[in-house]
Amino acid sequence: MADIQALLSALEVFSKAPDKVSLERANSWLQDFQHSPEAWATCNVLLLSPDAPPAAKLFAAQTFRSKVTYDLQQVDQQNIPALRDTLLTALERYHSGPRTIIVQLCLSLAGLALQMPSWSDAVQTMIASFGRNPVTVPTLLQFLTLLPEELNSNTKIPVTDDEYRERSAALLTANSKQILELLSMYIQAAGVTTAVQIQVFHCLRSWLVAGEVSAADLAETPLFAFAFEALASDALFDAAVDVICELIHETQEIDDNMAVIQLIVPRVIALKPQLLKERGDPDKIRGYARIFAEAGETYRLLLLQHTETFFPIVEAIGECSAYPDLDIVPITFPFWMRLAQNIGKKSSVSPLFLEAYQNLMRVIIGHLHFPADTSSLTGQEAEAFRSFRHVMGDTLKDCCFVLRTDTCLLAAYELITAALARSPEAVSWQEIEAPLFAMRSMGAEIDPNDHNAVPKIMDLIPSLPNHPRVRYAALLIISRYTEWINLHPDYISFQLQYISAGFEDSDQEVSAAAGQALKYLCQDCKQHLVDFLPTLHAFLSSTGSKLAQDDRRQVYEAIAHVISAMPMERAAESLRTFSLDILGQVHSIANRQMAPTQDDIVNVNNGLENLEVMLHVIRSFGEELPAACQNSCEEAWLVFDSFLTKYGSSYDIAERTTRVLRHGINLFGDAALPVAPSVVARMSLAFDATGFPSYLWIAGKIIGRFGNEEDLNLRGSFREIYERSTKKVVALLQEKSPGDVPDVLEDFLQMLLQLVEHAPDIFFESPAFPVAFRASMAALTLIHTDIIFASLDLFRIILTHDCLVPGATVPPPKFPLYAAAIRGVFEKEGFEFLGYLLSGLIGDFPEDSTSAVVSIFRVISFVWSSQLLSWLPAVLQQLPTTAAPNEAKTQFLSDITSAVRAHEYDKVKYAILTFNRASRKVRERRRVALDR
Structure with a gap:
């Protein structure tokens, strides 16, 4: 009774408006209860008690299902038949509902049947x-519906593959014909209700999906004809559609099922008139579309071999594609795609298929039209329609595959020219924009050497109406056709004019499209645009300030592509020209006496973003810098140093400036070495003052690039930032939790990883090492994949360092110092470190981190074996049983102890994997329980 009362109290929490803590506590208690052996008896009492609340009865049924899946070993073998009888009795009692309880009991019986060979x-x-x-x-029908689903989907039931095959065959395959007979009897029984007939169809579909009922066997039963006849019933329609689609799918082995296919196809074709009759009912059309599309996909080869006989199916699918409800249309798309792939492999194509794809192309372009009143669409509807247009664009590519791209492009072109031939007031922008969008979608399929369709499209663009949606579509055509333009450079001058005009449009989307078009034009036609660079520079000088930053950034990216195509000296001069414009802004702000306005700061940040994107595209000039760049590194750093000294306490400025510095290191390479100590020193002071992680990030990049250099000033700067930043990180962790500063911890770890690899003497010999080790342990508590991997990498490098491995050869002179430092730190922090490591292993560490944990644990068991065995019991005691059951802890401790005492350190791996597997099983069980 105490258990029952506690259970009812826990469930009662969910019926109120609980706070989060109460909810989590109650949920945890219920999950622990489900694990317990006592749950069997308690749930039996609740399930059969007429006075138990409905929530308790449902929980009891769910618990039986969970325990049959996970905990059947808790029941003595001789008591399992009694458990089965208990479940059968409960199912009998609840046969009239609620359905939720019936489902859980049926799943319990299905899982039990799989694990009970004697039944x-x-x-x-x-x-x-x-x-x-x-x-x-x-x-009964509910049980028979769920039986194949549970056996085929519940992979948590603990049976071997051989046991599964044997029991599945006995429960399903051996009974399939009897099930067909039973369902045939029920579907036409006197007085049968519609609800039961729907259940019969659901059950039949379940056995079809499981592959346990063959199409040939089904065709010999009354169920076959009844499924098609049931389409005339509104109540049975959906269930009948499901069965027919599965039946067709089961005949995909055409040669083996030809006799059944000959029965199915005439019945499917006979449904074609229903598309006109039921045109006003989208739900019915959706069902017929599913049937026709399934038949079309399954019988594609027959369509090609016996086109005239099967072509009515293609016509029906075409009618479904033309239906105005755009939720239904995509049902047909996989058919058109796969048929196009099959047709593409044939040497000749039937005119019927050519006509079908021509009609499809016209239909899709029609669907592409925006509504006459676009304000009638909500924001979400408009976004959904825009997304769906791209899906329809893929179907246009299928049309190109069958009809040839130039044919499709000319068809779209003719739609536009026909519209333009009418008086302007008689033409809507939608009539122009939809074919333009089609041309853009088909642009990926054009032949760069086309001399038929694409020139006509390029010549058409100047005569298009000056409507923002039309200009937007035309600009995106230019951006899609730039590979063709590269081979036809005579069009470049005009395209640049059209793009420039796009930047001046008041519509932001048109301006953004112009930016995209310019970027791709410069990217693909850069060799031809070198002489246009002064024009682009003039454009930026005159119009750049009027552009939105996103558009301005795209212009700079485009220019960078052109610069990258120039000879090196000229490229360097051009980069210098554009860079000095931006650095001049930065220098002006840094030297201004009065405080800059917010607009000034925004403009400088935008300029730095533009410089960053240029450097990202150009990347590097190679080993030897051109003359124009010889002194640029020192000059640029003087500007940035002054700027950061004054404004480095702004987070946005810190982020943007360090990103530019990162690309500057790539550009200048070894030429950046003279300024590297000054850069690291500035990063050290800036991080100490602000705690911004970007300063650590760039320091880590410099250590990675120049860490092997012997320059004393540089190495002094490494030591300075190591010690100063470690002290700062510790101070931050005293004020905030690790979860509040994940970005700081990540960049701190990445810097330490560079230090330990490139400057181990600085890393291990500094007094900062013990403090950095402890600070890095905080990262193990975060739920962040990249940070966990970085911290595990750092600890693996430290604890598996060669200095700890005794060898016959003479070790490097500093190895004893490193070893002493590592041993001293680990003997002090090892207990807490083990706690973090094992908590993460059974908690939130990413799955792929197990190998790193194994490496770390293995070296601990070898180097600190006695400490490990003394620490481990208390560490395991701290781990929550909700993630690591007591029996798993006991087994792990035993396995580790045996491995250490026998000096069989390879067995540590298997101990950890076993422990992790047991924990994962418990966590998965809890997750499934929460999902229900």
């Missing part, structure tokens, strides 16, 4: 118990 007649038992009385037949 050899499980299906017969259920038929005998529930199949003779009309009031319990729905319960």
Whole structure:
């Protein structure tokens, strides 16, 4: 009774408006209860008690299902038949509902049947118990529907592959014909209700999906004809569609199922008139579209081999594609795509298919039209329609595959020219924009050497109406056709004019499209645009300030592509020209006496973003810098140093400036070495003053690039930032939790990883090492994949360092110093470190981190074996049983102890994997419980 009362109290929490803590506590208690052996008896009492609340009865049924899946070993073998009888009794009691309880009990019986070989007649038992009385037949049908689903989907049931194959064959395959006979009897029984007929269809579909009922066997039963006849019933329609689609799918082995296909296809073709009759009912059209599309996909080869006989199916699918409801249209798209792939492999194509794809192309372009009143669409509807247009664009590519791209492009072109031939007031912008969008979608398929369709499209663009949606579409055509333009450079001058005009449009989307078009034009046609660079520079000088930053950034990116195509000296001069414009802004702000306005700061940040994107595209000039760049590194750093000294306390400025510095290191390479100590020193002071992680990030990049250099000033700067930043990180962790500063911890770890690799003497010999080790342990508490991997990498490098491995050769002179430092730190921090490591292993560490944990644990068991065995019991005691059951902890401690005492350190790996597997099983069980 105490257990029952505690259970009811925990469930009662969910019926109120609980706070988060109460909810989590109650949920945790219920999950622990489900694990316990006592849950069997308690749930049995609740399930059969007429006075128990509905929530308690449902929980009891769910618990039986969970325990049959995970905990059947808790029941003595001789008591398992009694458990089965308990479940059967409960199912009998609840045969009239609620359905949720019936489902859980049926799943419990299905899982039990799989694990109970002695219950050899499980299906017969259920038929005998529930199949003779009309009031319990729905319960039987529910069980028979769920049985194949549970056996094929519940991979958590602990049976071997051989046991599964044997029991599955006994429960499903051996009974499939009897199930067909049973369902045939029920579907046409006197007085049968529509609800039962729907259940029969659901059950039949379940066995079809499981592959346990063959199409040939089904065709010999009354169920076959009834499924098609049921389409005339509104109530049975959806269930019948599901069955017919699965039946067609099961005949995909065409040669083996030709006799059944000959029965199916005439019935499917006979449904074609229903598309016109039911045109006003989208739900019916959706069902017919599913049937026709499934038949079309399954019988594609027959369509090609016997086109005239099967072509009505293609016509029906075409009608479904033309239906105005755009939720239904995409049902047909996979058919058109796969048929196009098949047709593309044939040497000749039937005119019927050519006509079908021509009609499809016209239909899709029609669907591409925006509504006459675009304000009628909500924001979400408009976004959904825009997304769907791109899906329809893929179907236009299928049309190109069959009809040839130039044919499709000319068809779209003719739609536009026909519209333009009418008086302007008689033409809507939608009539122009939709074919333009089609041309853009098909642009990926054009032949760069085309001399037929694309020139006509290029010549058409100047005569298009000056409507923002039309200009937007035309600009995106230019951006898609730039590979063709590269081979036809005579069009470049005009395209630049059209793009420039786009930047001046008041519509932001048109301006953004112009930026994209310019970027791709410069990227693909850069060799031809070198002489246009002064024009682009003039454009930026005159118009650049009027552009939105996103558009301005795209212009700079475009210019960078052109610069990258120039000879090196000229490229360097051009980069210098554009860079000095931006650095001049930075220098002006840094030297201004009065405080800059917010607009000034925004403009400088935008300029730095533009410089960053240029450097990202150009990347590097190679080993030897051109003359124009010889002194640029020192000059640029003087500007940045002054700027950061004054404004480095702004987070945005810190982020943007360090990103530019990162690309500057790539550009200048070894030429940046003279300024590297000054850069690291500035980063050290700036991080100490602000705690911004970007300063650590760039320092780590410099250590990675120049860490092997012997320059004393540089190495002094490494030591300075190591010690100063470690002290700062510790101070931050005293004020905030690790979860509040994940970016700081990540960049700190990345810097330490560079130090330990390139400057181990600085890393291990500094007094900062013990403090950095402890600070880095905080990262193990975060739920962040990249940070966990970085911290595990750092600890693996430290704890597996060669200095700890005794060897016959003479070690490097500093190895004893490193070893002493590592041993001293680990002997002090090891207990807490083990706690973090194991908590993460059974908690939130990413799955791929297990190998790093194994490496770390293995070296601990070898180097600190006695400490490990003394620490481990208390560490395991701290781990929550919700993630690591007591039996798993005991087993792990035993396995580790045995491995250490026998000096069989390779067995540590298997101990950790076993422990992790046990924990993962418990966590998965809890996750499934939460999902229900």
